[in-house]
Amino acid sequence: MRMLLQRNFLVVVLWIIGVGANLYTVDCLPHRILLDTDVDTDDFFALLYLLKQNRSEFEVEAVTISVNAWADAGHAVNQIYDILYMMGRDDIAVGVGGDGGILEDGTILPNVGGYLPIIEQRNTTVGYCRYRQAIPVGQGGRLDIDSNYGIRKAFLPQGRRKYAPLWQPTAQQVMIDKISAGPITVFIIGAHTNFAIFLMNNPHLKKNVEHIYVMGGGVRSKNPTGYPNTNTNFIISDMKHSPGPIKICLEVVLIR
Template sequence: MQTHKILLDTDPGIDDFFAMLLLADAQNVELCGVTAVAGNQVMDKIVRNARGIAALLGWTCPVAAGAAGPMCLPQITAGEVHGDTGLGHFPLPAPTAPLDARPAWELLYEQARALDGALEVLAIGPLTNLAVAFLAHPDLPRYLRRIVVMGGSTEWGNRGAYGEFNFYVDPHAAAVVFGAGVPIDMVGLNVTMQTGISDAEFDGIARLVGETGRAYSELLDFYRNIYRDNDLGFQIVAMHDSLAAALLMDEGVLDLRPAAVRIDCSPGPCRGRSLVDFASQTPNARVAVAVDRPRFWELVLHSLRRAQSDFRIQKSDVRC
């Protein structure tokens, strides 16, 4: 079994959290670092969540703070989806390790150089940290094996008609990353929306995790109610970031096809749109076009079973 040496770039975020549960359950993933980027919430809340989740999961890798906003545009968050904390009412434990002194892009660069081409990046937030790393270190591409990106879409968006949230927040950063010359796997809304959870599946998850895992099912229920109570344009709740994480665990969960991807950085309704050309003779990415839903959900449910037994929330550990 091939081991993937991963740096996780994230803006946790409810769906980020469940992606992190998947990584904690992966037998073929070695986590080399976690870098935080503003996106789903403002930076101090994102860093707090990243450190708290790392403590919950027993991760000892460095956790570093990164960009507090986009490269060129005003900050946008998604508190209307993820709540004021970024994680609904989930009772995270207090962090157990200090925040790494390096900024996210320096941690990324140093880890990539140390691993000399073996490092892969799982990027499930806006791509600002990665873009800064490429701009600061032009030699970085030679040290990266692959970037798996949750972002973009081959069709419609969830911010306006075409923009997916991560690319919409910082389209200029996405353009830098897709132009860097590193192999990229793009997991966009066109496939993540195929992971939508039905009411019956919600009920099954609640039964699966039971009383000891109630905090996990309540977080999913918070996520579901947000979609129900607000006009977000979708009638299902999708596990966007978990699908990108699942690709590292099992390549068979997604059908990926080569394409040339460009990012629209213009203002207006096309901001953040990913222009995907499957006919191009010069592809710069593999783009997911279909998901094996049962295979994906088998991974998710296994991670939740482990969480309710191994990552229990102790009241004495909960931060105020």
């Protein structure tokens, strides 16, 4: 009887030690992060803010690029590569969104010839995208964003990683690889197409997504200024200055 009690006591002690060690390991693991971005200029601040965090707490695993907004994919992916090189993070996976889209009835359009021919043409989404079509192509629009207003090559050091046809991973490929690896937090600060397609095609992986943080906007908003007044005084007055810094402010606060 005494030996049985000693044996049971030993089992309980070992179980407690095992559970404690497991909890300690889980608690010490950093938050894995996937950032989905349209690579507009303000998104750089959000990415840099993330990369400056303590990696023992926040580990950026991947950056995926949404091509339905301001930046052209061929330029955007190289800018992301250069930023990661500058920050010493060439280990971070980068994926580029394809040219497929989602219809209003939920139908996912297949990539027309794959995204490679589209990216080579420096074009992006095939189909009707009102947001994309509303953005100017030249000065004051995508040209300024693609070139960082003409200072990109002078501003960012050039790393070895660059866009390469047939070798560049897709956004869906990167999302599947990183999310299937374990619990992860997703930040979406561009158009939501990449992650929407991922969730529709991979519902079994939703369980690995711990949190989703979205940088959203509004359509036909009743707000006459076009941006949220509740956050305005955080940086500027909406009636006296340009609203330019507002989105930068919101994205950094969102990640914080």
